[in-house]
Amino acid sequence: MSAVATGALLGLTAALGLGLVATRVVAIRRPRLEDRVLPYVRDLAPARRTTPAAGARSSAAVVLAPVLRQAADGVERVVGGATSVRRRLARAGSPLTLHEFRVHQVQWGLVGFAIAAAYGVLRTWTSPGSPLPLALACLGAFACGVLLRDNRLSAQVRRREAAMLAEFPTVAELLALSVAAGESPVGALDRVVRRSGGELSRELGDLLARIRTGQPVADAFDDLAATTGLTVVARFAHGVAVAVERGTPLADVLHAQAADVREAGRRELIEQASRKEIAMMLPVVFLILPTTVLFAFWPGLIGLSLSY
Numbered sequence: 001m002s003a004v005a006t007g008a009l010l011g012l013t014a015a016l017g018l019g020l021v022a023t024r025v026v027a028i029r030r031p032r033l034e035d036r037v038l039p040y041v042r043d044l045a046p047a048r049r050t051t052p053a054a055g056a057r058s059s060a061a062v063v064l065a066p067v068l069r070q071a072a073d074g075v076e077r078v079v080g081g082a083t084s085v086r087r088r089l090a091r092a093g094s095p096l097t098l099h100e101f102r103v104h105q106v107q108w109g110l111v112g113f114a115i116a117a118a119y120g121v122l123r124t125w126t127s128p129g130s131p132l133p134l135a136l137a138c139l140g141a142f143a144c145g146v147l148l149r150d151n152r153l154s155a156q157v158r159r160r161e162a163a164m165l166a167e168f169p170t171v172a173e174l175l176a177l178s179v180a181a182g183e184s185p186v187g188a189l190d191r192v193v194r195r196s197g198g199e200l201s202r203e204l205g206d207l208l209a210r211i212r213t214g215q216p217v218a219d220a221f222d223d224l225a226a227t228t229g230l231t232v233v234a235r236f237a238h239g240v241a242v243a244v245e246r247g248t249p250l251a252d253v254l255h256a257q258a259a260d261v262r263e264a265g266r267r268e269l270i271e272q273a274s275r276k277e278i279a280m281m282l283p284v285v286f287l288i289l290p291t292t293v294l295f296a297f298w299p300g301l302i303g304l305s306l307s308y
Helices: 003-029 033-040 059-079 082-092 098-126 131-180 185-194 199-212 217-227 231-246 251-307
Strands: none
Touching: 059 098, 059 131, 082 098, 082 131, 082 217, 098 131, 131 185, 131 199, 131 231, 131 251, 185 199, 185 231, 199 217, 217 231, 231 251
16 A cells, blocks of 8 residues: 555544544533423422442342232232322322332232241141141232232321421411512412422422423412312412412411411310320229229228238
8 A cells, every 4th residue: 555545544534533523522512401401390309310239120120020010910900999099199299100009019918928928838847737728828918918008108198198287387377478578479489498398398399390390370289289188288279279360368368277277286186185184094093093992901901800
C-alpha cells in the first residue's frame, strides 16, 4: 500500500473517530426527556427505585414466578372481592397492585402450609397415622395465611385512617389560616403540605400532584372524598370542592370542621374513660374486695377455732 493510501485511510479513521466523539458529546449535553418533564411533575410520588441487589432476580425466583402468578389468579377466583381490595389498598396508601397483593397472600399461605407440614412430619415420626388429617391441616394453614394477609391489610387501613383523623384538626386549622391570609385553596394546600408531615399530608400531597398534572381542583377533591374511608375527610373534600366551584368562604368551613373533629375526639375520650372505669371495677370487686374481707374475718375464725 502506498504512502498516500495509508495516509488517506488513517485520516478517514481519525475523522470517523472525531465524528463519533462529537456526536456523543452532543447527545450527553442534550437534556433528557425526564429532566425536561420533571419540573412539571415534581409533586408526584417518586417511583420505587430498586438497587441492583434488590432488582436482581435469582434463578429460583424466575422459576417460581409463573407458579406464584397462577396461584395468585387462583386465590383471586376463589376469594374474589377485587374492588374491595383495590379500595383498601388505596386507603392504606400501599403501592401494591391487586396482583402483587394476591402474590403476597399466596406467600403468606405457603408459609403457613410449610409450618403445618413441618409439624405434621415431626408428628408422623413419633406417632404415624393417616395422612388425611395432615393434608387437611396444611390446607387450613394455607387458608389461614391468605386470610391473615387480608386481615393485616385491614389493620393497616385502620391504623392509617386513625393517624389521619388525629392529624385532621391541625391540618384544617393551618389551611383555614392560609386561606384567611389571602391564599388560594391550591396555594394554601401547597404551603401546608410542604410544612407538615404525616399520613394526611401525604394524601394531600398526592392530591396536589394530580392537580398540578392537569386534573381540575374540584374533581381531585371529589375523588378524595370518594376514595377515603373517613367521613370527616370526605366532608372536608366536598366542602373544598364546593367552595372552589361556587366561590363560597372556605376559612369558616375549615374552622368549623376542625372544631367538630376535636369535639368528637373529646366525646370519644370520655366514652373510653367511662368504659375503662367499669373495667377497672372488675379487679376491685373480684380480687381486692375478697382479699380485704378475708383479712378482716380470718383472725375471728382463728379465734373461734381456738376457743373451741
